[in-house]
Amino acid sequence: MKTKSLIITFVLLSTLACKSNSENDKNNEEAIVEDVVKQNGLKGTWELTGFYNYKDNVVVDSFDMNPDFRQIKIYTDDKVMWCKHKPADSSDWFGYGTYKYDGERLTEILDFGSVVMDEVIAEKKEFTFELSLTENRFEQIEIDEDGNRIYSENYKRVE
Structure with a gap:
């Protein structure tokens, strides 16, 4: 039972970490485009x-x-x-x-x-x-x- 709980917890944490990284990547891409726009206007x-x-x-x-x-x-x-x-x-x-x-x-x-x-x-x-x-x-x-x-x-x- 403990093993099953640990596996579920691990899967949930992994999913959240991946989602967080993809949101960070998207935010980073938007920030890069915004910087280019500011620099080049x-x-x-x-x-x-x-x-x-x-x-x-x-x-x-x-x-x-x-x-x-x-x-x-x-x-x-x-x-x-x-x-x-x-x-x-x-x-x-x-x-x-x-x-x-x-x-x-x-x-x-x-x-x-x-x-x-x-x-x-x-x-x-x-x-x-x-x-x-x-x-x-x-x-x-x-x-x-x-x-x-x-x-x-x-x-x-x-x-």
Whole structure:
């Protein structure tokens, strides 16, 4: 009887130890990804993959990119540049400036851009977004004046 109790106790302890180790491994992996995100932040080259539309702060629609249309963003330590390529549109679309990211909010302050963007920049230079960032993806979320999510541009890291 003692042997049977010891075996059951051993099996239970082994099971708990394995579960604890797998939880620790998962927590360690999440911490490593979080450290990489903190170290690298947005620095790198990103490509737009699609959009989300929100209603009551919940995604209600999503759209993938048209393969003929491309948008790239490049972040250095403190500069940002983005450009669009849309073959059917003869106008140029690009912007250049600085950015700040505090872990939750991304603010881009554009200095200049294409002819079309310079018209936008003349009215508004600073663009602030909620940002959801992981190691190889981010969502740049437009917020209305009441703090509600409207839509997001979704990017993947390409370099």
